[in-house]
Every structure is written in C-alpha cells, then in structure tokens.
Amino acid sequence: MIVAQAAGDPRFFRWDWVWGHLDLIGAKVLEHLVLTGIALGVGLAVSFALALVGLRFPRTYQPITWVTGLLYTIPSLALFAFLVPVTGFTTLTAEIGLVSYTLLILIRNIVAGVQGIDPAVRESALGMGYGRRRLFIEIELPLALPVILAGLRIAAVTTIGLVTVTALIGKGGVGFFILRGLNRFFDTEIVLGTALSVLLAVAVDLVLVTTERWLTPWSRTRGAG
Amino acid sequence: MPEPMISLEGVTKVFPGSAAPAVDNLTLEVAAGEVAVLVGHSGCGKTTTLKMINRLIDPTSGRITVAGEDVMTVPAPELRRRIGYVIQQIGLFPHRTIADNIATVPRLLGWDRTRIDERTDELIALVDLDPALRNRYPRELSGGQRQRAGVARALAADPPVLLMDEPFGAVDPIVRSRLQDELLDLQRRLHKTIVLVTHDIDEAIKLGDRVAILQVGGVLAQHDSPAAILRDPAGPFVEEFLGSDRGIKRLSLMPIRDVPLEPGPVVSRAADPEEARAAMARYGVDWFGILDDGNLEGWAWAADLEQGPIASLPARSFRVRLGYDDSLRDALDTVITSHTGVAPVFDGERFVGMLTAEAISRELAR
Numbered sequence: 001m002i003v004a005q006a007a008g009d010p011r012f013f014r015w016d017w018v019w020g021h022l023d024l025i026g027a028k029v030l031e032h033l034v035l036t037g038i039a040l041g042v043g044l045a046v047s048f049a050l051a052l053v054g055l056r057f058p059r060t061y062q063p064i065t066w067v068t069g070l071l072y073t074i075p076s077l078a079l080f081a082f083l084v085p086v087t088g089f090t091t092l093t094a095e096i097g098l099v100s101y102t103l104l105i106l107i108r109n110i111v112a113g114v115q116g117i118d119p120a121v122r123e124s125a126l127g128m129g130y131g132r133r134r135l136f137i138e139i140e141l142p143l144a145l146p147v148i149l150a151g152l153r154i155a156a157v158t159t160i161g162l163v164t165v166t167a168l169i170g171k172g173g174v175g176f177f178i179l180r181g182l183n184r185f186f187d188t189e190i191v192l193g194t195a196l197s198v199l200l201a202v203a204v205d206l207v208l209v210t211t212e213r214w215l216t217p218w219s220r221t222r223g224a225g
Numbered sequence: 226m227p228e229p230m231i232s233l234e235g236v237t238k239v240f241p242g243s244a245a246p247a248v249d250n251l252t253l254e255v256a257a258g259e260v261a262v263l264v265g266h267s268g269c270g271k272t273t274t275l276k277m278i279n280r281l282i283d284p285t286s287g288r289i290t291v292a293g294e295d296v297m298t299v300p301a302p303e304l305r306r307r308i309g310y311v312i313q314q315i316g317l318f319p320h321r322t323i324a325d326n327i328a329t330v331p332r333l334l335g336w337d338r339t340r341i342d343e344r345t346d347e348l349i350a351l352v353d354l355d356p357a358l359r360n361r362y363p364r365e366l367s368g369g370q371r372q373r374a375g376v377a378r379a380l381a382a383d384p385p386v387l388l389m390d391e392p393f394g395a396v397d398p399i400v401r402s403r404l405q406d407e408l409l410d411l412q413r414r415l416h417k418t419i420v421l422v423t424h425d426i427d428e429a430i431k432l433g434d435r436v437a438i439l440q441v442g443g444v445l446a447q448h449d450s451p452a453a454i455l456r457d458p459a460g461p462f463v464e465e466f467l468g469s470d471r472g473i474k475r476l477s478l479m480p481i482r483d484v485p486l487e488p489g490p491v492v493s494r495a496a497d498p499e500e501a502r503a504a505m506a507r508y509g510v511d512w513f514g515i516l517d518d519g520n521l522e523g524w525a526w527a528a529d530l531e532q533g534p535i536a537s538l539p540a541r542s543f544r545v546r547l548g549y550d551d552s553l554r555d556a557l558d559t560v561i562t563s564h565t566g567v568a569p570v571f572d573g574e575r576f577v578g579m580l581t582a583e584a585i586s587r588e589l590a591r
C-alpha cells in the first residue's frame with residue numbers, strides 16, 4: 001500500500017512530503033552529525049596516538065600506513081557486512097567502519113604537518129630548552145595545524161558520505177531516506193537524503209575552514225592599519 | 226688565566242656512519258666576558274663544536290664545562306635555558322608574536338606575567354626594535370628586525386653565555402655591518418661570554434677578542450687575538466686563510482693613537498718665512514701648516530710666502546683630517562689619496578701631529 005502510494009506520485013520532488021516529515025528529517029540530520037562527530041573524534045584520537053608512535057619511532061611509520069592504507073581500501077559495504085556478525089546492528093559497528101576510513105588521511109597529515117615544520121624552528125626551540133612534550137604541544141602541534149586541519153576536512157567530507165552507507169545496518173543519518181526511497185521507489189526521499197548529505201558536507205567543511213582561520217591568525221597577512 | 230667560563234678538553238665528535246671525526250680532540254678555553262669566534266671553511270666542524278656546548282650534539286669523547294660545571298651532568302633543557310642560542314635562520318616561532326617569541330625562555334622558567342612583560346619591553350629597547358612590532362608575527366618583519374628579535378630572545382633570561390651560529394649570515398652586507406656594530410655595543414654593556422661561529426674572517430677579526438681558526442676535522446689551527454694571528458700566523462694554512470690582504474686587515478685593528486706621529490711642516494703664526502722654509506725642506510714638501518696658539522688653523526703654499534708675513538697669510542683649510550681613534554686602515558686611504566702623503570690628526574679639536582704613509586708602512590713592518 002505505502003509503496004504504491006509513494007511510487008504512484010508523478011512528481012519528482014514533493015515538498016509537501018518534506019514539510020510533513022520535518023521532525024524525522026531533523027532527527028536523522030542530528031544522527032548524521034553525531035555519527036560523523038564520533039567518527040572524527042575517535043579517528044583523531046587514534047590517529048594522534050599512532051602518528052606520535054610513528055614520529056617517535058620512525059621505523060613503525062611504514063607498517064602503520066600500510067595497515068591503515070589496507071583498511072582504507074576495503075569496500076565499505078563489505079566492511080559492515082563483516083562486522084555485523086561480530087558487533088551486530090549497532091552504532092559500534094557503524095563507528096568501527098567510519099573510524100577506520102579516517103585513519104590513513106589523518107595520520108598522514110599529522111605526520112606530514114609535524115615533519116614539514118621549518119627545522120630551524122625546532123632547533124631554536126630545543127636550543128632554548130624545550131622538552132619533547134612541550135615542544136610538541138606548544139610548537140609542533142600549532143604549526144602543523146593547517147596541514148592537520150586540511151586532513152580533517154577531507155576526512156569529514158568522506159565520513160559524511162560514508163555515514164549514509166550505515167543505513168544498511170540500521171543507522172545511516174540522512175542515508176536512511178536514500179535507502180528507504182530506493183526500497184519503495186520514492187524519488188523525493190532519495191533526492192532529499194542525497195541533498196542533505198551534500199549540504200552537510202559543505203556546511204561542515206565551511207565550519208572547519210572558519211575554525212582554521214580562527215586558530216591560525218599568524219598565517220594571514222594583516223592589512224595595513 | 227682565571228677559571229674559564231667555557232672549556233673544551235680533548236673533545237671529539239664522530240658522527241655515526243662517518244669514518245673521520247667532525248671534531249677531533251679539540252681543546253679550547255673561553256674566558257668570562259670574552260667574545261670567542263670560531264672561524265673556518267665550510268664543514269670544518271664549527272657548528273658541531275658550538276652545538277656540543279649546549280648539548281644539541283653530545284660529544285663522542287672529551288669534557289665540556291660551562292661555568293665550571295660538566296655539561297653532561299646537567300639535564301639538557303635546564304642547561305640550555307642558561308645559554309642563549311642564536312642561529313643563522315633565527316628560527317623565530319611563526320605562530321607567536323615578537324613579544325611572545327622574546328618571552329620564550331622566561332616562560333619556560335615560569336616567570337610571572339608582569340615580570341615577563343617588563344623584561345620583554347626592556348629587551349625590545351635594548352636591541353633597538355621598534356616597540357610597534359611587539360605584537361606582530363615574525364613573517365611581518367624584515368630580515369634585520371627578525372635578527373634583532375632573535376638576539377633579544379636569546380638574551381631574555383639574562384644568560385651569562387651566548388652561542389651564535391653565523392648570526393648575520395642571512396642579511397645583506399650593509400645590515401650585517403650595522404648588526405655587528407650593535408652586537409659590539411651590546412657586549413660593551415652586557416659583558417656576556419659569547420661564542421660566535423662564522424666563516425667570514427673579516428667578521429671574526431671585527432668581533433672577536435680571540436679567534437679560533439679551525440681546519441677540516443675540527444682541528445685547531447690557531448687560537449689567539451686577531452692582532453696576534455694577523456701578525457704571526459701559525460703556519461701556511463692560517464696564512465692562506467687570512468688572505469693576501471693580511472697587512473691591510475692588521476691595520477684595521479691599530480688605532481692611530483698607537484703610532485708615533487710627526488710634528489710635520491708646521492710653524493706658528495709668529496714664525497718668520499725662514500723657519501717655514503726650513504720646515505718644508507725637512508719634509509720635502511712645498512706647503513706648511515699654520516699653528517695659532519696650538520690650534521692648527523690651516524695651511525699655505527710655499528709660494529704664498531711671497532705675499533707677506535705668515536701672520537697675515539690666509540690659512541687654507543685641510544680637506545682631510547683624522548681622528549686619534551681612527552684605525553690605520555681608515556688612515557691609509559686618507560693619507561694615500563691626499564697628494565701631500567700626510568694627514569693631520571686631531572684628538573677632538575686638538576691637533577696632535579701628522580700621520581705619514583711611511584709611518585704606516587713602518588708600523589706594518591714591525
């Protein structure tokens with residue numbers, strides 16, 4: 001019944017349907033943001049830990065990128081399929097997948113950011129009596145920030161797209177609409193889900209760009225006066 | 226010699242994977258308040274030597290003490306906070322303002338805000354930086370300004386020792402010369418113990434109280450005052466390193482004050498023409514200076530004597546005059562370019578005598 005009702009409508013996009021389901025849309029957008037936020041947060045934490053290991057013990061860097069690179073190449077559909085028997089239809093399953101796709105980009109950018117710092121800056125910092133920890137927190141990290149944030153932007157956009165796939169395991173954020181639309185041949189939901197996903201990606205990217213400008217005032221040229 | 230501020234005893238550094246040592250059994254002492262310059266060709270181990278003092282590089286063997294303390298017994302960060310460090314690229318922190326950059330070591334030492342702010346202002350004035358630059362980022366400064374900020378940062382916690390690795394290498398010659406003068410001026414006020422690395426022998430001569438000339442492998446070729454090195458180079462390597470204009474370089478270290486001056490063909494206003502002719506004959510010149518009450522008023526040609534008594538002659542003014550503290554290097558230019566081959570020397574306004582080209586070459590031959 002429902003399927004026939006929806007599919008029978010000749011209009012490509014039904015705004016009235018959208019207005020009638022604002023609560024559901026809001027809830028799915030929020031879920032999308034939460035899934036993305038957790039994935040990026042956990043991804044950053046894990047990446048920092050692994051990047052630190054890679055920076056401190058250069059020999060480990062190669063294997064770390066190798067493993068995370070391998071994770072990155074696994075098709076997302078397959079990854080979730082593998083995980084479901086172990087962790088079920090849960091947020092955990094979704095996040096394991098999402099986080100693993102952020103690692104390669106984030107680790108690479110953290111390491112590249114830190115390694116790209118002018119050696120003279122590091123030398124003068126050490127020469128003035130910085131210890132390793134403070135050197136990392138006060139000097140290396142802020143100076144690597146533009147490169148790290150560039151990585152975070154790519155990871156964020158990628159993750160927002162991938163979240164839609166987790167609809168298959170009962171999550172999915174706005175991907176929920178895409179999947180349901182596909183199932184019942186209802187174009188409005190497919191278009192809505194896709195458009196929202198793209199809009200979210202653009203919005204989050206804008207937020208991150210703004211954050212970067214705000215966090216790195218030193219890299220801007222100041223206007224006269 | 227009193228207890229040296231810095232001493233290296235038989236210090237050797239062999240980098241892993243290289244057969245020959247970068248620094249080989251180097252023994253060197255730097256007295257408190259002295260500017261010691263390490264100079265030598267590229268790759269001879271100057272930077273390595275400097276970095277072993279603040280432990281950015283650990284020696285393979287030998288002993289280094291700073292203020293009597295073996296550097297290996299002090300935790301490296303603690304040691305480094307007591308030693309100012311300036312490198313060629315300066316390495317200001319791009320993400321911190323000039324004031325924050327200068328405050329680096331005081332912050333590491335945990336000074337309170339007010340004390341840090343006061344000290345920062347003091348240092349900005351000390352190195353002659355425009356206070357308006359206080360809250361600028363390093364990229365907004367010129368090369369010379371960055372260099373001053375780098376020196377201010379190194380001096381922030383008032384360390385007794387300053388290590389400088391080619392500090393003026395990245396600025397153009399005119400700015401370099403001014404920064405060198407400023408460093409000398411600072412040093413006259415602060416009396417730090419400075420070890421400065423350069424590959425420019427002229428900079429070494431200008432800045433060093435003593436200069437250590439290193440040969441490849443960090444072998445000490447000579448360690449002495451610039452004047453002594455220029456006078457008695459310790460072998461063909463040093464001689465070659467000093468260059469063919471070694472004599473001229475020596476002159477730049479000698480003030481006119483140290484050279485015996487000639488009274489010159491000078492007579493007083495009251496003298497009669499015969500006295501003036503005798504004075505000119507003595508020096509083989511056709512002009513004479515006119516003294517009025519001990520003041521050198523000017524000079525006149527022998528031919529002017531025909532016009533009347535000396536007392537009434539108009540005094541021509543000297544186009545060249547030398548100061549008592551000018552170097553013989555400056556004097557040489559003046560004396561050679563004046564067609565008379567002599568130049569009057571003044572101590573302030575007081576005429577002290579004439580400097581001749583012969584006097585300069587006599588001095589060189591000593």
Ligand SMILES: Nc1ncnc2c1ncn2[C@@H]1O[C@H](COP(=O)(O)OP(=O)(O)OP(=O)(O)O)[C@@H](O)[C@H]1O
Nearest residue numbers: 240241243247266267268269270271272273274424
């Ligand atoms: N970290 C290092 N590892 C291996 N070899 C090094 C290292 N640092 C310096 N060396 C070598 O040690 C020697 C001395 O180097 P050092 O940097 O002390 O020379 P320098 O006198 O400062 O030269 P320059 O005037 O070019 O700065 C060189 O042969 C150099 O290649």
Ligand SMILES: [Mg+2]
Nearest residue numbers: 271272273390
């Ligand atoms: Mg060097």
